Amino acid sequence: MSARRILIFTRIERFLHWTQMLLVITLLFTGFGIHGFHDLLDFEAAVTWHTGSAIGLLLLWVFAIFWHLTTGTWRHYIPTTNGLWQVARYYAYGIFKGEHHPYHKAYWRKHNPLQALSYLALKLLLFPAIWISGILYLLYGFRGTATAGELLMWVALIHTAAAFAILVFVIIHVYLLTTGDSFKEHVMPMINGFDEVDLTAEEEAYLEQDEPDHIL
Amino acid sequence: LKDLKGFYLPGRDSNRWLDMIGLLAVFGTLAAVLGHGLIRLVLKRGRKQA
Numbered sequence: 001m002s003a004r005r006i007l008i009f010t011r012i013e014r015f016l017h018w019t020q021m022l023l024v025i026t027l028l029f030t031g032f033g034i035h036g037f038h039d040l041l042d043f044e045a046a047v048t049w050h051t052g053s054a055i056g057l058l059l060l061w062v063f064a065i066f067w068h069l070t071t072g073t074w075r076h077y078i079p080t081t082n083g084l085w086q087v088a089r090y091y092a093y094g095i096f097k098g099e100h101h102p103y104h105k106a107y108w109r110k111h112n113p114l115q116a117l118s119y120l121a122l123k124l125l126l127f128p129a130i131w132i133s134g135i136l137y138l139l140y141g142f143r144g145t146a147t148a149g150e151l152l153m154w155v156a157l158i159h160t161a162a163a164f165a166i167l168v169f170v171i172i173h174v175y176l177l178t179t180g181d182s183f184k185e186h187v188m189p190m191i192n193g194f195d196e197v198d199l200t201a202e203e204e205a206y207l208e209q210d211e212p213d214h215i216l
Numbered sequence: 217l218k219d220l221k222g223f224y225l226p227g228r229d230s231n232r233w234l235d236m237i238g239l240l241a242v243f244g245t246l247a248a249v250l251g252h253g254l255i256r257l258v259l260k261r262g263r264k265q266a
Contacts, residue, residue: 164238175249
């Protein structure tokens with residue numbers, strides 16, 4: 001086992017991450033505007049921007065899912081309890097005592113167990129809740145009915161509840177960036193792609209042999 | 217449109233309970249991370265002085 005700086009977020013992943021971030025922020029801002037929490041955009045503009053970025057995000061997700069499945073990268077999100085407790089204990093207690101983070105990134109495990117579980121829940125529960133209810137919401141207008149009754153209310157409730165939950169995720173996600181040695185160091189892997197990862201001798205040999213520009 | 221009842225109109229209607237729980241969750245989370253960060257900061261200073 002040796003710790004090396006390697007490329008953990010390829011250009012595609014960084015593109016997916018930051019495009020998704022921009023679209024999610026736009027959707028939260030316009031969505032809560034439509035909901036009536038603020039008046040910074042007029043209703044029509046908010047709906048146009050909301051619908052446009054929603055379609056953009058759906059396309060991005062189709063591409064991202066295809067990419068994860070074909071590259072095998074989906075495996076990073078397989079839930080594991082191995083080390084989960086240590087990470088939870090660290091954020092609840094050890095971090096205050098100045099302990100080091102108990103988790104080290106591995107070549108096929110670039111997220112800590114708590115992080116992998118959170119991202120999995122986001123992708124499998126919150127995102128589907130928001131896009132399924134969002135598409136139903138959009139299609140409702142095309143049905144040509146003037147009355148939007150009980151059903152639309154439930155669609156709207158689920159859509160709004162999922163939006164609140166995604167905003168909570170965003171707050172925690174950004175906060176956790178401050179918990180490393182520095183904010184910058186924590187953000188850099190998603191900018192230049194490189195981070196320190198524990199490699200087995202085989203992985204190290206493979207990278208040096210076959211992907212020399214992925215290892216420093 | 218304001219006075220028409222019996223249907224859900226986005227932008228006009230919302231569920232008071234859901235909004236309350238949602239805002240509580242959002243501001244609760246904000247308060248929690250700020251508190252967590254503040255404790256980290258204070259204890260870090262304490263460690264440096266010790």
